[in-house]
Amino acid sequence: MGAPSRGRRLTRPTPDLGKVVPRSNAVRRLVGAVPGLIATAGIRAFVLFWVGFTVLVLGWVILTSIRSTRQLFADPFGLPNTVHLENFERIWVGSGLGAYFGNSLGVTGIACLGVMVVGVPAAYALSRFTFSGRDWLLTGIVAGMGVPTVLLAVPVFLLLNTIGLIDSLAGLVIVYIAVSLPFTVLLLTGFFASLSQEVEEAAMVDGAGEFRIFLTIMVPMAWPGILTTFLLNAIFLWKEFFWANLLVQTDGNRTLALGLNAVRETLIFGSDWVGLFAAVTIMLVPVLMLYALLSRRIMKGFAFG
């Protein structure tokens, strides 16, 4: 990331493999390893607890979404004895979560496509073309990741108000594209920079133009990276709360995260806890399914540096 810093000191020494453990005799080495082994076992047990806790919480939420309220309080940890799918119907239709779901799907989908349409060519130019000011531009865009959202709140609200896009899903989409650009460009420039020169040069020799090389060779080669970036943006925007909360005013324009927050009070006052968990499940399941299919790809996508 960026130019190499001129830090004054080496913060960590270079590892010296020979000194990890003194090479004395085998017995001392074995005894010396015991505290390490106990520590490792302890941490592993903790990781297991952490993983188990996370799975249980999510599983419990999903199971509770099909309980009856009576059963939730009589036997909160047991398996549901009857399946109450009407919880979902009540929330989807009665509380209007279906409409919010549709809004979220549309906004997330269009914003993610939009940010790729503008972000992929930009990242390509910033990583593979040579022109003056390139690094400066790239740094300027990536630095956007550090701009606190609240700094932009008042001016963006004003701007959308002026161009008549306040309280509209179109306005939300534009803001989402803009604020997703820094992360998108950071990831994509990394992917494009890692592609080999050779294929590109071979295509040049074959007489392909720059644009054709980009579209028919480089984009397909970077496809895994493009897909990963798309998915990460989709996950972030699906759950985005701040901008939606700031810019959306009318009920019909609410996204799922907003809608969930709005129905919460009503459901709690009506003691409809199972309905609440059905609502959470509606928000959770699409993204969990996407994640289950593609978590490996997503994990790899985080290997920046």
Add this chain to the structure above:
Amino acid sequence: MRRKAQRKLIVPFLAPALLIYAGFVVYPALQAFYVSLLDWGGFTTSATFVGTSNFTALSSDPVFWVSLWNNLLLLFLGGALVFGLSFLFTAVLRRGVRGRELARAVIFVPNIVALVAIAFVWGFIYNPRFGLLNGVLKAIGLDEFGSTAWMGPSLIRPAVGIVLIWVFVGFYTTIFVAAADRIPAEVLDASRIDGAGDLRVFWSITLPMIWDVVVIGMVLWVIDAMTQFDLVYVIGGAGQDPPLPIWTLSVYVYQEGFGGRTPIFNLGYATAIAVVLTLLVLVLVVVVRRLRRRVALEY
């Protein structure tokens, strides 16, 4: 020749992204510095230029200091816990450990879930009357703790802190494990033959080798911790103000500018808080980036 062909594409490739970015990020960010110098009581009323008086008012505003304190508490105390736990997890989730892929996938999951949803679920866990936590405490015989008000004023900070740690440990473990995976197997195997345990190997070899990624992680943590909004905003419930003991600067900006049960639209003052927050983030990021290694490790 190649350069010339590329030059024709530079503008069409960059222009759309730069226009959107300039219009909706750069320009608003610059405009914010101007807005912070105004006394402005709402979008429909006119603003008066008041110079730096918003900033002088901030210095004697107790809510500002509480919010800043909470951000710093999260940054340093929360950060120590998040990074400490992520290091431990990375140490034991080394290549070849059984169930590793499942473990790292599950640990990341809180990050894909909306914080609104997370706030509900933990709200139910912490509920004093029928919450899961008190239910478990009663079930294992700890009746005297079985009706604790976890979201009460004295415990709400650690209670919310635990939720944030649960989320962010997943994120940073994922980054660090991905970085550690790029260390060649021979390097790690060599140390293992010497009988070093997972922690020893992590501390002496893995951590120095992934240090640059750790510093990137710290930069991201500065941003995450200093700009935390969602969880604090929603955990108290919709339609009511977030509990004051856990306000962060971002929450304060929102409350001052747009929020509150009766919005006050104190736009200039709100933006002044945001400007201070931005400068703090900037300074912290510059400081943290200096922790990078001067010499790149080749491996």
